[in-house]
Amino acid sequence: MFENEIIIIGGGLSGLTAAYLLAKQGKSVLVIEKKAYPFHRVCGEYVSNEVRDFLIKEGLFPFEHFPASINHFRLSAVNGEAADFPLELGGFGISRFVLDHHFYQKCLEAGVKFLQKTQVTDVQFLPKNQHFRVETSDGTLLPASYVLGAYGKRSKIDKKLNRNFAQQRSPYIGVKYHIQTDGQEDHVVSLHNYSGGYLGINKIENGHFNLCYLGSRAQLRDAGSIGAMEEKYLFANPLIREIFEKAHFLWDRPEVINEISFATKTPVENNILMLGDAAGMITPLCGNGMAIAIHTGKLAADSFLKHSKLGDIQKAYQKEWKAFFQTRLRLGRNVQKLFGAPMVSSLAVNLLKNSSFLSRKLIRQTHGDPIR
Numbered sequence: 001m002f003e004n005e006i007i008i009i010g011g012g013l014s015g016l017t018a019a020y021l022l023a024k025q026g027k028s029v030l031v032i033e034k035k036a037y038p039f040h041r042v043c044g045e046y047v048s049n050e051v052r053d054f055l056i057k058e059g060l061f062p063f064e065h066f067p068a069s070i071n072h073f074r075l076s077a078v079n080g081e082a083a084d085f086p087l088e089l090g091g092f093g094i095s096r097f098v099l100d101h102h103f104y105q106k107c108l109e110a111g112v113k114f115l116q117k118t119q120v121t122d123v124q125f126l127p128k129n130q131h132f133r134v135e136t137s138d139g140t141l142l143p144a145s146y147v148l149g150a151y152g153k154r155s156k157i158d159k160k161l162n163r164n165f166a167q168q169r170s171p172y173i174g175v176k177y178h179i180q181t182d183g184q185e186d187h188v189v190s191l192h193n194y195s196g197g198y199l200g201i202n203k204i205e206n207g208h209f210n211l212c213y214l215g216s217r218a219q220l221r222d223a224g225s226i227g228a229m230e231e232k233y234l235f236a237n238p239l240i241r242e243i244f245e246k247a248h249f250l251w252d253r254p255e256v257i258n259e260i261s262f263a264t265k266t267p268v269e270n271n272i273l274m275l276g277d278a279a280g281m282i283t284p285l286c287g288n289g290m291a292i293a294i295h296t297g298k299l300a301a302d303s304f305l306k307h308s309k310l311g312d313i314q315k316a317y318q319k320e321w322k323a324f325f326q327t328r329l330r331l332g333r334n335v336q337k338l339f340g341a342p343m344v345s346s347l348a349v350n351l352l353k354n355s356s357f358l359s360r361k362l363i364r365q366t367h368g369d370p371i372r
């Protein structure tokens, strides 16, 4: 057996969940993360309560950081027309800076080893020896019996693995701020459309709010800067303008990412179990990418704990992944198409406003049942 039986590439919520559960059962786990905790990342920071009971049961729920409790949803169309709905399941708001660091500390307590500020550049499966060889940015080669890919929506490794989506560019960008404001209610997560994208706002810890939007690379190029793009495109929705006018921005500049792809992916690639966004990303407007990431981490750990042969582990994971996420991700891709287009989003808001059955059904279909 190797020093590291299982190597996990990427220490976001999917990788950290799997690492924690596996280490608690006595497995030797190494997480390789290209950044160093704690750090900010672009995310709306609304966590669906699908995972609340599971996190409490596993001792992972961040009670000590007092996440905001959220039970109401507001949706506005490009023209500012808005509809409100209660959220049956609801969620909690907490920054990734705090939440990922909290998971990281729990992993350390469980005995997980970490290589931080280290990027994985290649992974090879050696069929003859039935093991993996993981290469890092400093040229080190690390052997492992199993490898989990938990490296998020897109990484250099995807190109190495010849994954289809990695050959194409994505039109989306993500922008995130933390703000203070007295213009928002504590228990509401709002999603405001504008022509070309949508913006979410919800409370997190310390009385702060997360302000995050999914925008268009083409609009940024056209406007020339983030500020000019916001002025030209986002502020056409009067509710977005009002949020910006009332906000006290806590950072000098926002966190920005590009290459956000909702393309179809596969949960096992080159014998590597893919977790979270690396297996498929749900549109942020569904507000449950983090819950899915945590759930995939649990499913991967369950597969390892139930089986010992690589083929059996893969089959078990693939089956569970498809059962839980395939339809949700497909629906999420279709819902994504409704947003950002002026006509359609106004129609969608009106339709949902007038049909509590439809709005409940849509929210329920893109969300899962609470996981145990």
Ligand SMILES: Cc1cc2nc3c(=O)[nH]c(=O)nc-3n(C[C@H](O)[C@H](O)[C@H](O)COP(=O)(O)OP(=O)(O)OC[C@H]3O[C@@H](n4cnc5c(N)ncnc54)[C@H](O)[C@@H]3O)c2cc1C
Pocket (backbone or CB within 6 Å): 009, 010, 011, 012, 013, 014, 015, 032, 033, 034, 035, 042, 043, 044, 045, 046, 047, 048, 118, 119, 120, 121, 150, 151, 152, 153, 154, 155, 156, 157, 173, 174, 175, 212, 213, 214, 260, 275, 276, 277, 278, 281, 282, 284, 287, 288, 289, 290, 291, 293
């Ligand atoms: C604009 C936007 C808003 C969102 N809002 C929400 C929301 O409100 N609620 C919600 O539930 N979800 C939201 N999501 C989705 C959510 O952020 C993701 O689904 C979730 O973070 C996926 O977790 P993960 O573990 O798969 O990946 P990540 O959290 O992205 O973690 C991947 C990790 O891998 C590391 N890594 C990458 N490549 C390598 C490498 N080669 N070597 C070593 N390390 C590597 C990265 O540094 C990173 O730490 C949003 C996403 C976007 C883009």
